[in-house]
Amino acid sequence: MTRLVSAPTAETGDCFEEVEVRGHIIDSLILPKILDLISAGGGGFRIQEISIGQTRSDPSHARVEVRAPDDRTLHRILAQIADHGAVATQAQDCRRVAADLDGAFPEGFYSTTNQRTEVRLSGKWVPVENQEMDCGVVVDRDEKTARCLPMSEARAGDQVVVGHAGVRVFPQERSRDPQTFEFMGSSVSTEKPKGLAIRKIARELFENRARGGRTAVVAGPAIVHTGSGEYLEQLIRSGYVDLLLAGNALAAHDIEQAMFGTSLGAYLDREGLAEAGHEHHLRAINRIRRAGGIRRAVETGVLTSGIMYQCIRHQADFLLAGSIRDDGPLPEVVTDVLQAQSRMRDKLHGVTFCLMIATALHSIAVGNLLPAWVKVVCVDINPSTAIKLADRGSFQTVSLVTDVAPFMRALFEELAAIGSREG
Amino acid sequence: MDRAPHLLMCPPDYYGIEYEINPWMSRSRPCDHDLAAGQWEGLRRALEEAGARISCLRPVAGLPDLVFTANAALVCEDLAILSRFRHPQRQKEEPYFRQWFAEQGYRVYELKSRADFEGAGDALFCGTTLFAGYRIRSDIKAYEEIASVLGCRVVPLELVDARYYHLDTCFCPIAPGVAIYYPPALDTYGRRALRELVDDLIPVSAEEAGRLAANAAVVGHTVVTPTGCAGLHERLRARGFTTGEVPLGEFIKAGGAAKCLTLRLNGEEAAVPFTKTLPPEALQKTRRT
Numbered sequence: 001m002t003r004l005v006s007a008p009t010a011e012t013g014d015c016f017e018e019v020e021v022r023g024h025i026i027d028s029l030i031l032p033k034i035l036d037l038i039s040a041g042g043g044g045f046r047i048q049e050i051s052i053g054q055t056r057s058d059p060s061h062a063r064v065e066v067r068a069p070d071d072r073t074l075h076r077i078l079a080q081i082a083d084h085g086a087v088a089t090q091a092q093d094c095r096r097v098a099a100d101l102d103g104a105f106p107e108g109f110y111s112t113t114n115q116r117t118e119v120r121l122s123g124k125w126v127p128v129e130n131q132e133m134d135c136g137v138v139v140d141r142d143e144k145t146a147r148c149l150p151m152s153e154a155r156a157g158d159q160v161v162v163g164h165a166g167v168r169v170f171p172q173e174r175s176r177d178p179q180t181f182e183f184m185g186s187s188v189s190t191e192k193p194k195g196l197a198i199r200k201i202a203r204e205l206f207e208n209r210a211r212g213g214r215t216a217v218v219a220g221p222a223i224v225h226t227g228s229g230e231y232l233e234q235l236i237r238s239g240y241v242d243l244l245l246a247g248n249a250l251a252a253h254d255i256e257q258a259m260f261g262t263s264l265g266a267y268l269d270r271e272g273l274a275e276a277g278h279e280h281h282l283r284a285i286n287r288i289r290r291a292g293g294i295r296r297a298v299e300t301g302v303l304t305s306g307i308m309y310q311c312i313r314h315q316a317d318f319l320l321a322g323s324i325r326d327d328g329p330l331p332e333v334v335t336d337v338l339q340a341q342s343r344m345r346d347k348l349h350g351v352t353f354c355l356m357i358a359t360a361l362h363s364i365a366v367g368n369l370l371p372a373w374v375k376v377v378c379v380d381i382n383p384s385t386a387i388k389l390a391d392r393g394s395f396q397t398v399s400l401v402t403d404v405a406p407f408m409r410a411l412f413e414e415l416a417a418i419g420s421r422e423g
Numbered sequence: 424m425d426r427a428p429h430l431l432m433c434p435p436d437y438y439g440i441e442y443e444i445n446p447w448m449s450r451s452r453p454c455d456h457d458l459a460a461g462q463w464e465g466l467r468r469a470l471e472e473a474g475a476r477i478s479c480l481r482p483v484a485g486l487p488d489l490v491f492t493a494n495a496a497l498v499c500e501d502l503a504i505l506s507r508f509r510h511p512q513r514q515k516e517e518p519y520f521r522q523w524f525a526e527q528g529y530r531v532y533e534l535k536s537r538a539d540f541e542g543a544g545d546a547l548f549c550g551t552t553l554f555a556g557y558r559i560r561s562d563i564k565a566y567e568e569i570a571s572v573l574g575c576r577v578v579p580l581e582l583v584d585a586r587y588y589h590l591d592t593c594f595c596p597i598a599p600g601v602a603i604y605y606p607p608a609l610d611t612y613g614r615r616a617l618r619e620l621v622d623d624l625i626p627v628s629a630e631e632a633g634r635l636a637a638n639a640a641v642v643g644h645t646v647v648t649p650t651g652c653a654g655l656h657e658r659l660r661a662r663g664f665t666t667g668e669v670p671l672g673e674f675i676k677a678g679g680a681a682k683c684l685t686l687r688l689n690g691e692e693a694a695v696p697f698t699k700t701l702p703p704e705a706l707q708k709t710r711r712t
Binding site for chain 2: 032083
């Protein structure tokens with residue numbers, strides 16, 4: 001058999017269906033006829049796979065993606081070519097089973113990936129909303145929409161998709177634009193030139209802002225410890241950050257730094273440890289708790305600088321998710337993990353670019369929630385953070401193994417350079 | 424073993440125009456029963472004279488089209504792939520055909536796909552290839568299954584004229600690589616495929632096609648058509664074939680003629696066995712009768 005296979009495509013705004021044709025479709029000119037009918041009917045096609053019989057008696061087989069500008073045209077074409085033996089490969093609707101319990105799916109539920117997914121409902125392919133890995137798919141009551149739903153949010157009676165029939169997934173294609181993300185998918189390595197990568201990340205941030213995209217930054221406390229907080233502040237001030245996701249530690253040390261000039265008791269602008277500096281972050285947390293929260297502290301003049309201050313001043317949204325080792329915590333920290341996850345999920349809708357800096361816990365948590373088409377850059381001094389992200393399915397991540405301080409400085413400088421050139 | 428061409432026919436005892444399932448049929452133009460019986464006998468005689476052995480299926484009251492035995496099945500060696508008629512009127516014939524093949528010791532195959540398939544009326548061997556009409560009576564999906572059952576090349580041809588509703592009304596293989604055809608009954612792709620795959624295509628005029636000239640019965644080198652197909656006969660004789668004609672007007676009223684009234688049981692003249700173990704050269708020279 002001669003086999004030619006091409007990768008499936010997923011372009012938005014187009015209606016399409018995959019069909020297959022079998023038999024002696026070459027000698028009989030049935031395949032060319034079908035392709036001609038598709039074109040004549042106002043559609044387009046792409047041969048996904050073709051196997052041509054080697055001997056006269058061997059049948060051939062072709063899988064063809066039929067594309068049309070609208071649903072009506074597509075269905076007209078499909079009806080026409082069906083008479084010539086082209087049948088939809090996925091001719092059945094997805095199977096649904098009602099959840100019998102709160103907080104659990106029926107056995108055999110379809111487990112999602114972070115890739116673009118569609119389910120078939122009443123013969124129509126419907127995009128799954130809120131795409132997220134490791135969820136189930138729930139079909140809404142009107143039978144017209146479907147969305148990813150985490151297991152814990154399932155409610156008895158929810159119509160949950162079961163099995164793989166009537167579900168199609170579109171693997172994320174690598175960017176075709178070599179100017180932007182050509183280093184996507186490169187493996188984690190400490191031995192790669194960083195300058196070019198940082199320049200491209202800066203370009204991505206700049207363009208994402210320019211085209212009205214939303215950028216999320218996931219940040220660990222090392223940003224403050226290393227004295228790089230000021231660069232993140234600059235990014236926030238310049239409108240590059242729409243959403244900051246972090247834990248108690250980043251905010252606590254940032255506020256400590258704003259109030260005492262130290263991070264974990266160490267001075268950031270000179271050598272040495274402050275007297276009783278180990279208490280600084282607790283005193284900072286205490287002041288914020290007394291003020292009634294970070295926002296109130298900014299409004300009442302208790303907090304006058306730092307990352308959190310800039311977030312509030314420049315309307316950058318933030319979410320602080322708690323963990324069991326947190327001191328305090330700060331009043332804004334969401335300590336219920338399921339609630340934190342759910343609020344992160346809500347806030348991540350519409351995010352188009354995500355920069356993860358120096359945190360394994362929060363990076364992996366956010367990576368789990370993002371669909372595969374959101375570009376992710378992960379910067380960490382520890383290669384295992386990037387490896388863990390990729391292993392958990394966030395393979396769209398570009399990783400940079402580097403100390404956070406030089407990265408932040410270089411990123412800031414690149415952005416400043418682009419800004420001065422292009423406004 | 425008797426290698427004489429062996430045909431299945433069914434006497435027209437209950438033949439008549441009792442329903443309308445093709446443009447030829449009109450209940451306002453009923454058949455003359457005695458005339459039909461005479462024409463049928465005339466065809467049988469002509470075929471026997473040409474060297475055929477005829478087996479007869481017992482006619483059944485209420486099944487007027489049982490005379491058109493070409494639609495019983497597709498027969499290949501000892502395998503009979505049974506028809507699954509498109510029209511309910513003819514679906515009632517299926518059990519009688521099934522029973523006959525089973526009684527005669529054929530391996531009876533019923534299509535697993537739910538596609539319509541009208542037997543040798545739509546599936547005709549020419550060389551090692553099965554040419555197969557679709558769209559009007561048979562579904563193209565049936566041919567996928569038939570190709571895998573038989574292990575031969577099956578070339579579907581789209582029928583585009585309702586008057587030529589079965590492939591055997593517009594295409595008639597008469598020897599390996601030689602066939603009669605009426606091009607306008609096929610779509611352009613089908614015509615192109617035929618030109619690629621059949622060396623000598625003998626076209627018939629619209630007038631003679633309308634007399635069902637292409638619905639010919641082939642026995643050895645003799646091609647028997649309805650009367651009034653002089654042009655075709657001339658072309659056939661020029662190629663060394665013997666021609667015969669019988670009046671079949673009463674059956675043409677139902678859209679069938681010599682071919683429709685017969686089913687070849689032991690390998691058509693145009694068919695070449697496609698046993699894969701034989702080298703292709705041997706296949707080309709081996710005639711099945």
